Amino acid sequence: MTEQHMELESVRLATFGEWPLNAPVSAEDLVTNGFFATGNWLEAECHFCHVRIDHWEYGDQVAERHRRSSPICSMVLAPNHCGNIPRSQENDQEGNSVVDSPHQATTCACPDLLLEANRLETFKDWPNPNITPQALAKAGFYYLNRLDHVKCVFCNGVIAKWEKNDNAFDEHRRFFPQCPRVQMGPLIEFAAGKNLDELGIQPTSLPQRPKYACVEARMRTFADWPIPNIQPASDLAQAGLYYQKIGDQVRCFHCNIGLRSWQKEDEPWHEHAKWSPKCQFVLLAKGPAYVNEVLEATAANARSPPATAPAPSLQADALMDEAPAKEALALGIDGGVVRNAIQRKLSTSGCAFSTLDELLHAIFDEAGAEVALEVREPPQPSAPFMETCQATTSKAAAAVPVLVADSIPVKPQGVAEVSRLTEQLQKVSVASATPNGNLSLEEENRQLKDARLCKVCLDEEVGVVFLPCGHLATCNQCAPSVVNCPMCRADIKGFVRTFLS
Known part of the structure; x- marks a missing residue:
C-alpha cells in the first residue's frame, strides 16, 4: 500500500x-x-x-x-x-x-517558517542594529533580504525602518492588531518540532448547537427519555449530549455527532471520544490523553478476536459461593431469587456483584416489590455479619424492616440526653458567632472556595486558562461555549487545561 x-x-x-x-x-x-x-x-x-x-x-x-x-x-x-x-x-x-x-x-519544500528557529536562520545578513533578529523572529517575522524589511509568517504583514528601542511585539500589534501571533502574546513560545496539540493548547471553535451548551439545557431535553434504566440521562448530559426525541438518539451540542442504539455497558464519554475524537468539548473536558486511550483500546479490540466467555448460568452457579450471595442468603432471601439476579447481571454487563449492597439493589429494584415478601427467618447472625447489615443502604434496609430491627440493636435516648446535646450545639453556635471567634477565618475560607468556582455556572471547579489573557475563570463544561473571557471580556483565541493541586 x-x-x-x-x-x-x-x-x-x-x-x-x-x-x-x-x-x-x-x-x-x-x-x-x-x-x-x-x-x-x-x-x-x-x-x-x-x-x-x-x-x-x-x-x-x-x-x-x-x-x-x-x-x-x-x-x-x-x-x-x-x-x-x-x-x-x-x-x-x-x-x-x-x-x-x-x-x-x-x-x-520550503522550510517551515512557523518554527522560530527557521525564521531566525533568515537573519544572517541583518543590517539594522536597532533591534535584534531574536526579537523579530520571536514576534513571528522573517527577513526578506531587502534593507530591513521583515514579514510576518502568520499575517503576511511587512514592517521596515526599525528605530532604536522599538519593541517587535508592540510594533506588530500597532500595525497588525488582528494577527494571530500578536493575539497569542509574547509569553507563548512554539517549541521546535512541536505543534499546538503537543503543547496542550487547543484552538477555539464555536459549538454547533449553542443553546444546549449548559448541562441544565441538555437535561431538559431528556424529559421523556425512553431508556433511563439502560443509560441515565444525567451521564449523557454531562458528556455533552442532548436528546433528539427520536428513539434513543442523542447528539453532541459542540461537534454535532449523533449517537444511538445504547447498551447498558456503554459509557457516554467513551463512546463520544470513540466516534468523535476531534470534538473540542471532549478534548477540553477529558483531555487528549483520555481520547488517545480510547482510540488505542478501540484499535486493540478490533485486532484481537472476541474471547469465548463461559455461559452466564455456569458463572452464576460459581458465584453463589461468593461473599455477596452468601450474605444475601443469610438475610433469608430465596436462593433462586439471588441466582436469577446474578445471572441477569452477568448477561447485561458481563461482571458480577462486588458488594452485598449492589446485589440487594438489583433484587429489590429489578425483580419487583413482591420478592421482598419472600424473606425467610434467617439464622442467628454472627458479629461480622451484623456489621455488614449496618453498611447496607436505607433502600435495601426498608425492604426488610424486620431483619434490620432484629440485627441492629438500637439504644433509645432519654429526654435529658437530648436536651444536653441541644445545649452543647447552642454553645458551639454562640461561640462561632462571637467577635473573638473564627468568623474571619470562615469568611476567608469561603472566599477561597469562591475563587476556585467557575464564573459561569458557579458550581464546578475552574479548570481552563483562556489565551491570550491568561485568566483561569471557567470549568471544563462551560469553557467551549464562552467567546469572551468573563473576567476581562477579551477575545478567546485558545484554551489550556489546568489541574489545581
Whole structure:
C-alpha cells in the first residue's frame, strides 16, 4: 500500500470523486484551502490541522469557515509556507512529477517558517542594529533580504525602518492588531518540532448547537427519555449530549455527532471520544490523553478476536459461593431469587456483584416489590455479619424492616440526653458567632472556595486558562461555549487545561 501525499492538491482532489456537483461548496475551493474528502457525505478534513467540517451551506466561504474552526492552522496562517503543493507546481516543463517520493518532497519544500528557529536562520545578513533578529523572529517575522524589511509568517504583514528601542511585539500589534501571533502574546513560545496539540493548547471553535451548551439545557431535553434504566440521562448530559426525541438518539451540542442504539455497558464519554475524537468539548473536558486511550483500546479490540466467555448460568452457579450471595442468603432471601439476579447481571454487563449492597439493589429494584415478601427467618447472625447489615443502604434496609430491627440493636435516648446535646450545639453556635471567634477565618475560607468556582455556572471547579489573557475563570463544561473571557471580556483565541493541586 503506497502512502498518499495529501500535501499535493491533485491527490486531495482525487478524493472528491463522489462529491455532489450541486454541493454548497465546490471541491476545487476545498482542495485549495487544504481539504480532502473523508467519504462521509459532505464532510471534508484539512490535511494540515485535521479539523473536520460538514453541514456546508450555500454561500459559505471555505477559507472563512476554515479560519473560524481552526484559527492557528498553518494553511490558514501561512498558505505559502505550510508545505502545500499547488497543481500548477506539481509538474515540470517536460511533464515529469516534481514530487514522487517522501524524501524528494521534503527536499523540495520550503522550510517551515512557523518554527522560530527557521525564521531566525533568515537573519544572517541583518543590517539594522536597532533591534535584534531574536526579537523579530520571536514576534513571528522573517527577513526578506531587502534593507530591513521583515514579514510576518502568520499575517503576511511587512514592517521596515526599525528605530532604536522599538519593541517587535508592540510594533506588530500597532500595525497588525488582528494577527494571530500578536493575539497569542509574547509569553507563548512554539517549541521546535512541536505543534499546538503537543503543547496542550487547543484552538477555539464555536459549538454547533449553542443553546444546549449548559448541562441544565441538555437535561431538559431528556424529559421523556425512553431508556433511563439502560443509560441515565444525567451521564449523557454531562458528556455533552442532548436528546433528539427520536428513539434513543442523542447528539453532541459542540461537534454535532449523533449517537444511538445504547447498551447498558456503554459509557457516554467513551463512546463520544470513540466516534468523535476531534470534538473540542471532549478534548477540553477529558483531555487528549483520555481520547488517545480510547482510540488505542478501540484499535486493540478490533485486532484481537472476541474471547469465548463461559455461559452466564455456569458463572452464576460459581458465584453463589461468593461473599455477596452468601450474605444475601443469610438475610433469608430465596436462593433462586439471588441466582436469577446474578445471572441477569452477568448477561447485561458481563461482571458480577462486588458488594452485598449492589446485589440487594438489583433484587429489590429489578425483580419487583413482591420478592421482598419472600424473606425467610434467617439464622442467628454472627458479629461480622451484623456489621455488614449496618453498611447496607436505607433502600435495601426498608425492604426488610424486620431483619434490620432484629440485627441492629438500637439504644433509645432519654429526654435529658437530648436536651444536653441541644445545649452543647447552642454553645458551639454562640461561640462561632462571637467577635473573638473564627468568623474571619470562615469568611476567608469561603472566599477561597469562591475563587476556585467557575464564573459561569458557579458550581464546578475552574479548570481552563483562556489565551491570550491568561485568566483561569471557567470549568471544563462551560469553557467551549464562552467567546469572551468573563473576567476581562477579551477575545478567546485558545484554551489550556489546568489541574489545581
